[in-house]
Structures are given as structure tokens and as C-alpha cells.
Amino acid sequence: MNRVKTLETERLILRQWEPADADFVLDLYSRWEVQRFIGNPPQVMTDRAQAEERILAWRAMDHPVHAVWAVQVRASGELAGTLLLKSIPASGGSLPLQPSGDTEIGWHFHPDHWGHGYATEAAAAVLAYAFEGGLPKVVAVTAPANTASQNVCTRIGLVHQGQTGRYYNTLCELFELPVHP
Ligand SMILES: CC(C)(COP(=O)(O)OP(=O)(O)OC[C@H]1O[C@@H](n2cnc3c(N)ncnc32)[C@H](O)[C@@H]1OP(=O)(O)O)[C@@H](O)C(=O)NCCC(=O)NCCS
Structure with missing residues (x-):
């Protein structure tokens, strides 16, 4: 069963991840320039089994609105990156970190597809989908140095609230x- 709703924008298709996408997932997450601001501490993916496992975990997400999409460029059919709408973990003393109750939106794109506005176009579609799905609030968090991601946040209308230590055991x-003011 395909639980992930396919979303379409002018230039992109956001669809469920498939097992056959593992080579792309490995290529994406094995790059330090992609991974350097993700995770605490950041770690690159090293083998295809990890990519396959990641895809299975994304496909197993069981939530009425949360999902992780593969972003595909319509014109070429190429995969460009990942769009995430998921529970964000609270900071806390013990691992694994517990859910905070908030939903985060996030984006991870392949460097070959940076600089085209694809992340912003895909994220805007997912934010609208979150709104239609009735989520009460959506947050995004970035590393303080990740200005490219901060620019995506503001381009889709998210408002900077300053720094927080509330999530992921980091600032x-x-x-x-x-979403529902
Ligand atoms: C964060 C990330 C997705 C941003 O990618 P990006 O390509 O810069 O973001 P956008 O898709 O919004 O593209 C914007 C750029 O495309 C340009 N652009 C070109 N054609 C465009 C078009 N038709 N429409 C809109 N923008 C266009 C914009 O001018 C802008 O360029 P600039 O940054 O030089 O001003 C990317 O850097 C990334 O994947 N980083 C690694 C993972 C990561 O850190 N994720 C976030 C964790 S919090």
C-alpha cells in the first residue's frame, strides 16, 4: 500500500521512496557537504545497506500526515533530494531522545540540484500539505551556520524565533x- 501522498508542483514530483532508490540515497547521504549540518554529531552514510534501511524506515512511518518524500525533477526524472515532515525529538538526558510533540519540516538535497529553487518549491508544497492535514504547528531547526537552509525557511514563510536548545540536545x-493561528 502506498501511504505517502504524492504531491506535484510546477517542476517537481514528491513521491514515496522506493527500495530501488537506494543508490541515490547513498550518494546523497555519503556526502559531507550534505550531512555536515545534519545529526548530532553529523555522520556520513557509508554503505548501501544503510541506505536500504533508511528507505524502509521512511516507508514504515505510520502517521496520518507525517511522511518523508523523494523529490524528483519532472523534466529529467532525476531524484533531487528528500523532504521530511516528522516528529522532532525533545532534548533530554537519556537516549533515544523522546518525541517533543512538535512536527518539523526538513530538506536534504543533492548538490547537483542546489541553486534551482527546488528545496523551496518542494518545502512550500509540504507546508501546504501539513496545513491541509490539520497539524497545529510546524517548526524547522537549522544549525546556526546553515544559512542555505535558513534561507529556505524564510522563503516558505517560516519566521525566525531565535535560538533554542529545546530539540536534539543541541543549540x-x-x-x-x-499553521492554525
Ligand atoms: C539547504 C538546501 C536544501 C538549500 O538548497 P538551495 O538549492 O540553496 O535552496 P533552494 O532550493 O531554495 O534554491 C535557492 C537558490 O536557487 C536559486 N534559483 C535558481 N533558479 C531558481 C528558480 N527558478 N526559482 C527559485 N530559485 C532559483 C536562487 O536564487 C537561490 O540561489 P542563491 O542561494 O544563490 O541565492 C541545500 O543546501 C542542502 O540540501 N544542504 C544539505 C542538507 C541540509 O543542510 N539540510 C538542512 C538541514 S537543517
Whole structure:
């Protein structure tokens, strides 16, 4: 069963990840320039089994609105990156970190597809989908140095709230959009 709703924008298709996408997932997450601001501490993916496992975990997400999409360029059919709408973990003393109750939106794109506005176009579609799905609030967090991601946040209308230590046991820049003001 395909639980992930396919979303379409002018230039992109956001669809469920498939097992056959593992080579792309490995290529994406094995790059330090992609991974350097993700995770605490950041770690690159090293083998295809990890990519396959990641895809299975994304496909197993069981939530009425949360999902992780593969972003595909319509014109070429190429995969460009990942769009995430998921539970964000709270900071805390013991691992694994517990859910905070908030939903985060996130984006990880392949460097070959940076600089085209694809992340912003895909993220805007997912934010609208979150709103239609009735989520009360969506947040985004970035490393303080990740200006490229902060620019995506503001381009889709998220508002900078300063820094927070509330999530992921680290200090992040916090961006929020109250979906139902
Ligand atoms: C964060 C990330 C997705 C941003 O990618 P990006 O390509 O810069 O972001 P956008 O898709 O919004 O593209 C914007 C750029 O495309 C340009 N662009 C070109 N054609 C465009 C078009 N038709 N429409 C809109 N923008 C266009 C914009 O001018 C802008 O360029 P600039 O940054 O030089 O000003 C990317 O850097 C990334 O994947 N990083 C690694 C993972 C990561 O850190 N994720 C975030 C964790 S918090």
C-alpha cells in the first residue's frame, strides 16, 4: 500500500521512496557537504545497506500526515533530494531522545540540484500539505551556520524565533509557522 501522498508542483514530483532508490540515497547521504549540518554529531552514510534501511524506515512511518518524500525533477526524472515532515525529538538526558510533540519540516538535497529553487518549491508544497492535514504547528531547526537552509525557511514563510536548545540536545536556530493561528 502506498501511504505517502504524492504531491506535484510546477517542476517537481514528491513521491514515496522506493527500495530501488537506494543508490541515490547513498550518494546523497555519503556526502559531507550534505550531512555536515545534519545529526548530532553529523555522520556520513557509508554503505548501501544503510541506505536500504533508511528507505524502509521512511516507508514504515505510520502517521496520518507525517511522511518523508523523494523529490524528483519532472523534466529529467532525476531524484533531487528528500523532504521530511516528522516528529522532532525533545532534548533530554537519556537516549533515544523522546518525541517533543512538535512536527518539523526538513530538506536534504543533492548538490547537483542546489541553486534551482527546488528545496523551496518542494518545502512550500509540504507546508501546504501539513496545513491541509490539520497539524497545529510546524517548526524547522537549522544549525546556526546553515544559512542555505535558513534561507529556505524564510522563503516558505517560516519566521525566525531565535535560538533554542529545546530539540536534539543541541543549540539550533528555530523557525516556526503557526499553521492554525
Ligand atoms: C539547504 C538546501 C536544501 C538549500 O538548497 P538551495 O538549492 O540553496 O535552496 P533552494 O532550493 O531554495 O534554491 C535557492 C537558490 O536557487 C536559486 N534559483 C535558481 N533558479 C531558481 C528558480 N527558478 N526559482 C527559485 N530559485 C532559483 C536562487 O536564487 C537561490 O540561489 P542563491 O542561494 O544563490 O541565492 C541545500 O543546501 C542542502 O540540501 N544542504 C544539505 C542538507 C541540509 O543542510 N539540510 C538542512 C538541514 S537543517
